[in-house]
Amino acid sequence: MHLFNIFTAAFSLLNIGRGVLGVPNPNSEHNLVERQARTTPILTVFPGQAALPTLADIINLNATNGTFLPIQNIQGDILVGMKKQLETFYFFHINDPASFKTALNSYVPTITSTATLLSPASSQPLAFVNIAFSSTGLQALGITDDLGDSQFSSGMYADATNLGDSLSTWESPFAGTNIHGVFLIGTDQLAPQDSYVSFYVSGIVSTFGSSITEVDRIDASARPGDEAGHEHFGFLDGISNPAVAGFSTTVLPGQTVVPSGTILTGRLGDVALRPSWTLDGTFMAFRKLQQKVPEFDAWTLENAIQNPEGTLTVQQGADYLGARMFGRWKSGAPTDITPLVDDPTLGADPQSNNNFDFAHANSSLISDQSRCPFSAHIRKTNPRADLADANTINHAIRAGTPYGPEVSSSEASSNTSTQDRGMAFVEYQSTIGNGFRFQQINWANTANFPPLKTVTPGIEPIVGQGSPRTADGLNPVDPSVGYTVPQFVIPTGGEYFFVPSISAITDVITAS
Template sequence: MRISCVLTAAFSLLSIGQGVLGVPGPSPGPNLVGRQTRTTPLLAVFPGQDTLPTLADIINLNATNGTFLPLQNIQGDIFVGMKKQLETFYFFHINDATSFKTALKSYVPTITSTATLLSPASSQPLAFVNIAFSSSGLKELGITDNLGDQQFSSGMYADATNLGDSLSNWKSTYAGTDIHGVFLMGTDQTSYITSYLSDIESTFGSSITQLDRIDAAARPGSEAGHEHFGFLDGISNPAISGFSMNVLPGQAIVPPGIILIGRPGDATIRPPWTLDGTFMAFRRLQQKVPEFNKWTLDNAIQNEAKTLTVQQGADYLSARMFGRWKSGAPTDLSPEVDDPTLGADPQRNNNFDFSHLGSLLISDQSKCPFSAHIRKTNPRADLGDLNTINHAIRAGTPYGPEVSSSESSSNTTTQDRGLAFVEYQSNIGNGFRFQQINWANTANFPPLKTVTPGIEPIVGQGSPRTAEGLDPANQSKGYTIPQFVIPTGGEYFFMPSISALTSKIAA
């Protein structure tokens, strides 16, 4: 009876525009009226990923276990960002703070909440829009509060060398603190992005200047959900207490405060208005796909039966570098051959922790190298599954064209492509930064192994770029690995709650 009453009350509030559990909800912005009808869901579910909960599911969960996450007040990309088909990043500089605040106040009803993206398709907008601000952007708006995050306050440019980046590779747009904010737009049709960009430019006018724009999209056909090297992405994000309805086998469970400011699990004292906001680490990661393909062919490995072709040996090597086959099947469960059925099954593709009966966790790399991407960035049993504080939610989208025939034949990248990488956490030092510096870039991580694992071969930065364990027949063999992922810019942003946009940012 209690659940039924809560559900009825919540949906009644939503239907009159008050939002879930009384939090003010969005309505069409001034330039979007009449274009808010949709017949299919805005977001997609790619192979290997779990389905999204419905809004009714979450309300039911809140009523059952007493948790409370005001989804109508939480910007939508945070929890469901891996489901985007098209995404545009519009980076801007604020020219006139007063005019910008006036425009923002009128535009806030267009900012899309998590609740809206979980609502029935007919209640969803044609595209979602979120907004986030850099530290310099908040200062430009007169907000000097200490948000309790040193990396955010300094900005990513000041942190780039600590991350292992070469600043000579950074685009000039990101060098410094000129970027004040970013609009994130996601949808399933390019024309909708065009319309929403027009709305933004019409609403904000000369109060802002576009500094950069990245148009990203899921790759075509069967490659949808895969990044440019060809590997299925978005499989191993953690489950969030109070949001995730069906925790998948092997999935980490973290309290909401690991992602959202001011919620259980966030131990840092913050200004009250930052509640339900999050820090967004953005990275523009260029991928050298033809060079990666050539290197794996040149260094192709063999299985125990010595039956692989050179291409199969290259695929085998690249799978061990990632810790997954391109289908998403983990090498820890399918060490010698790809298993697309396993990769596409969210009930099985994450159900492992690198430990196996009869093998030694400190020395056995036969199934997954210590240096593999998924092991370095989510060490599981290597840390006794105790690293909850270092989890974050990844929500990147590929940008740039498919590899051309001329690039493939010359083994040389001539067109810019890569990943518009996004990661959300309540503490950058515990989330993205810790994963990059302490895990990916650190040769002796995971710790207490009988050999030095080496640098993470995909996103690891720094030198020497060496790793061991990639060849299961010779696990002590060292590889010198070229840099196939090159950071070319980035910034740390704060993504506030929707109510904070009006009560603080635009005030």
């Protein structure tokens, strides 16, 4: 208990994540928002997701195994996964580096740490704020160190065609290297939409003034009601993030445990040569992924498949096809465990919904797709037994949020998207080429992955990019039938960022 008191007192003295936004006006509407007391946590554990550890849990873990992750110094969004009700991405360009550094130095108390997000709700701020920089952003600030990641140095726009993107679909704010950084602002929905976020955005504007220019802003939020935690196609998301050694106090059945250096730069498992100041940072791959939901729904109906018993309606056959494309039913239940029918209880149970690896007694791992197609989204992006359950280096933490409105009745009836919606996709890793980029290029986009199968699996049908867009094994009655799958997820922009530790911001970024 004595150690816990010392640890929490240190967090209080550091005052990380609770600071003010410029000079408060006691008569302003924003100050009234600032004075509201929080009674529930910022982050939400959606059904099927792993619970977050507490500060006491992490202290006990580190006392037991001798490791120590300074979570008061690690920016908050990195380790917590997909647990935001509301999130805004505020992309900016630095106009005046000197003024920006001065403003950022004063703003550091508002940058939210992991420790703050795991604190009791009453000591959490109205919203969390994190900051990340592109390679050109660091250069604008006079930081020319080689951070040990070639993809970061070049930027995502230069990498887009390697990722399989068509630059014709990229939106102008992301074309080139004009984006120098991004503020991530996350909160819950205890107040009317945008009230907390608008308060924090206005604080950024007032603090940084003309030293920055807004390049783009994406407002994202969890879907309403029972769809909370589901992405726009309707599938429960954020289930299979890895457990991070030194942070995850509970490992769920089937969950992969990765060294902290798989996610955090400079930690055990990160073998790249980097400047010492990058310790406890991470590289963030951001993607704006547009989702063609009415078109997806129409295509699965048109191509509805039948179960071996021949008892499905057309809508049930469409849902069955969608489940096999993802490898999970919309509830989150994996088809590898329940191949023929959805099981919402299983989908909502984090103790069970990830407890599989595609291998089964009396079943051939190289030929049997009856439970889960080789091309399914969850199999392509987390191959488990297909790589002998030995893969850890290519894991990363996903932390994105859906953006855009629900499908309108006119869109549904016309089978045509007229509004922009999708996923503000975020993935954290210590090396972009091992995490996001490897998953996209070597796994999702590669037709003969997973390897050593009796058939060519084909492209991953959801996020896979490239041509031909053929996927094998989706129909369990006749697995030899190959499907040509339209592109339902379209990348419209993105960037690679470095998310520094909080001490790196004060000691290096604002001081250089």
